[in-house]
Amino acid sequence: MSVNKPTTFTRKQPAAAAGGQSSSSSPITPSANKLPGGCKLSLQNGNLLTSTGLGDLDDILGGGIPIGSILMVEEDINSSFYMFLLKYFLAEGITQHHGVFFSSLIGHDAFDILNKLPARMTRQEELDADTEEQSNQRKQHGGSGGNSGSDDLKIAWRYQNYIDAENAKKASGATQQQNQSSPFCHAYDFTRKMNIQSIDPNHLHTLSYTSQTQSESSSPYRSLYMELQQLVQKYNQSASQGGPINESTKILRLALQSFASPLWSNDEEGVIEFLHSLKGLLRSSVSVCVITVPTYIYSESFVKKISHMCDTVVSINSFSGMGSTPEAFQEYLGMFTVKKIARLNTLAPSFNPDMLSFVFKMRRRTMAIEKISLQPEFSRSGDSSSSDQQDKTKSKKEDIVSKMKSGSGLLCGAGGPKSQIGSSPLDF
Amino acid sequence: MDLFSHLNWYKSNNQQQQQQDDNNSKPSIPVGKLIVLTDTLQAEGSFIIHHLLQASSKQSDSGVCLLALNQSFYHYNSVGRKLGYNLQNENAKNKFSFINGMSSSPYSWIDRLHAQQMEEEGVEEEPTLDNISKGFQPFPITRLLNNQPTFSQFLQHIYTLFTQDHQKRLNYNPLSQTTFIIDNINILNTFNNLSNNNQQNQNNNNNNRNNYNLDILNLIQYLHSYVNDNQNCSIVVLFHSDCNDDDTFFKLLQYESDITIMVNSLQTGYSKDIDGQISFLQKNQTNHSLDIIQPIHYKVLDNQIKFFALGSRMQ
Numbered sequence: 042m043s044v045n046k047p048t049t050f051t052r053k054q055p056a057a058a059a060g061g062q063s064s065s066s067s068p069i070t071p072s073a074n075k076l077p078g079g080c081k082l083s084l085q086n087g088n089l090l091t092s093t094g095l096g097d098l099d100d101i102l103g104g105g106i107p108i109g110s111i112l113m114v115e116e117d118i119n120s121s122f123y124m125f126l127l128k129y130f131l132a133e134g135i136t137q138h139h140g141v142f143f144s145s146l147i148g149h150d151a152f153d154i155l156n157k158l159p160a161r162m163t164r165q166e167e168l169d170a171d172t173e174e175q176s177n178q179r180k181q182h183g184g185s186g187g188n189s190g191s192d193d194l195k196i197a198w199r200y201q202n203y204i205d206a207e208n209a210k211k212a213s214g215a216t217q218q219q220n221q222s223s224p225f226c227h228a229y230d231f232t233r234k235m236n237i238q239s240i241d242p243n244h245l246h247t248l249s250y251t252s253q254t255q256s257e258s259s260s261p262y263r264s265l266y267m268e269l270q271q272l273v274q275k276y277n278q279s280a281s282q283g284g285p286i287n288e289s290t291k292i293l294r295l296a297l298q299s300f301a302s303p304l305w306s307n308d309e310e311g312v313i314e315f316l317h318s319l320k321g322l323l324r325s326s327v328s329v330c331v332i333t334v335p336t337y338i339y340s341e342s343f344v345k346k347i348s349h350m351c352d353t354v355v356s357i358n359s360f361s362g363m364g365s366t367p368e369a370f371q372e373y374l375g376m377f378t379v380k381k382i383a384r385l386n387t388l389a390p391s392f393n394p395d396m397l398s399f400v401f402k403m404r405r406r407t408m409a410i411e412k413i414s415l416q417p418e419f420s421r422s423g424d425s426s427s428s429d430q431q432d433k434t435k436s437k438k439e440d441i442v443s444k445m446k447s448g449s450g451l452l453c454g455a456g457g458p459k460s461q462i463g464s465s466p467l468d469f
Numbered sequence: 470m471d472l473f474s475h476l477n478w479y480k481s482n483n484q485q486q487q488q489q490d491d492n493n494s495k496p497s498i499p500v501g502k503l504i505v506l507t508d509t510l511q512a513e514g515s516f517i518i519h520h521l522l523q524a525s526s527k528q529s530d531s532g533v534c535l536l537a538l539n540q541s542f543y544h545y546n547s548v549g550r551k552l553g554y555n556l557q558n559e560n561a562k563n564k565f566s567f568i569n570g571m572s573s574s575p576y577s578w579i580d581r582l583h584a585q586q587m588e589e590e591g592v593e594e595e596p597t598l599d600n601i602s603k604g605f606q607p608f609p610i611t612r613l614l615n616n617q618p619t620f621s622q623f624l625q626h627i628y629t630l631f632t633q634d635h636q637k638r639l640n641y642n643p644l645s646q647t648t649f650i651i652d653n654i655n656i657l658n659t660f661n662n663l664s665n666n667n668q669q670n671q672n673n674n675n676n677n678r679n680n681y682n683l684d685i686l687n688l689i690q691y692l693h694s695y696v697n698d699n700q701n702c703s704i705v706v707l708f709h710s711d712c713n714d715d716d717t718f719f720k721l722l723q724y725e726s727d728i729t730i731m732v733n734s735l736q737t738g739y740s741k742d743i744d745g746q747i748s749f750l751q752k753n754q755t756n757h758s759l760d761i762i763q764p765i766h767y768k769v770l771d772n773q774i775k776f777f778a779l780g781s782r783m784q
Binding site for chain 2: 085086263264266267270271273274277278280281282310313314317318320321322324325326327340342345346348349354380381384385386387388389390393394395396397
């Protein structure tokens, strides 16, 4: 580049490049430096958040769980999808090198659960899983699977450039994320087990109960609280030694499975008392707690009592437990509902979702919580029509179906769902 | 529009002046009243407490004594900063006092078991608490501790805390008005779990469990007659109305109170734009009947609360 005759239009390339290099050596802003690992500040209210381990759940809960709060998960009937949420929470704690406490109040051996935590997925695997998922979906939908191996658009072909650009952006975003030192939330693969070697035994705490220890003290909830208090204060102590909260601060994650189960203790008043004192304890601490509660065995008013003591309340319920799967949600496994939104250090709710009900499904490796969306009526009936019918007409209808799929379903929906089989190309 | 204008809660320094000049009157909490605030899980009513704190901070001669069982002081303080009042300054001006009933281990069994735990480990001295465990304490905060032998004595202790605070404020400024706030009375029930004493007591306790609501109602009655006699203070209690199978206690509260403010979620379900509906039940002083006041909708934003009439557009 000639810099002999600098005009107003000359780019100061060398200088800019040098500046870029020097600034890229310190990409982390000082404010980001101060946060403990695996934490971020809430965009809405500045609370310190930590991840649940499941990105979809973080998004629903306004970014994550605020430190110092209690998240209550209402357990599902006849299935145990709540365990996935609990395992995500524990796995994320181990990956982020947080302190992890787990106790099962229905007598599961704690290490049975902890040895079966999902393995962490790298970013590349995550992307592969995504594409795999997409191609699976396409295969299931039959019609469009054959002719569109890539994201080719047939009708709205003018948008092809847009989609290509989006895909490129996604790919470059992925590589950027990889370069970042520690992401907020990792992805986990339930087909593989987490390497037990990666667990730091000094920061893994469990508590199991025998009938002997229970009879010793008057209320088991009180002795459980005392154990937790000791642990929480230990982490507070080590956190406050390094001055104000900074990068090296270790967050403590508490997870209690099947809390308030009557099989463990029959003391209903003790449950409320425990939660009240736990809430007080957590509010001035570097800890966060997730409890799962088998709420379906209790009366509604008692569940409300427990819910009032917790900060955020969500419930997970499978369709199989509820009886039958609604026609429209064949591909989903159940409902996910937000029952209470935390108000922690804020006047307004900590997050303000558009809706409170979601649906969830299990992909091959992970769990996904999605917004409820009813597909256009015509294309939905197309999906659920039996495959052999499609096979018969496949050769003829392939093109038509693919056109319907790409968005014109509503336009030609006037003929009703059954007209799909007998429809002729003249309909268009 | 706000809660005070809707309920016509105004006060002016001079009664005659009020009739002449409406602008001179300031929103204030009425004196000598029991105000019951009820809410449900879907629609939390704690924002009204913040609203009352805000109104009180704008008046030089009104003070608040807050018994907080549900949130930490840090919470009230940070919400206050968003709403434009500073509880630390208020406390320095003797206008605000805080009784911590949550984050300072209010149960005596915690202390007892903690001592036991240390004894087992052979630790002689109580280790000093670190900064995080101490919590946010910009000024000395009264700690609620349940070390009374019976539940009714514990409630008496709360009554004494309130009246002492009131007398202290009167000594400081004889014209001052005090509002007692309990957030919330459902949690008071948990202190009834006095199985820490001995087995016999526990058995008695189980028999009496059905009466626990009456003990709390007695406290509220005592406080009500106290504020009624003094005519320079009032009492506000928050109650979760969906936590009991039978709503006798809720009805009794409504019957006892001068005004019941009921916060409910919308009957049509969750909406992003409107949080819920507030309905009112006011006791008519002349013929002691209960009047229903026109309900209003509300929306809680980050730094303000919007109240608006049913069907009107949010400004």
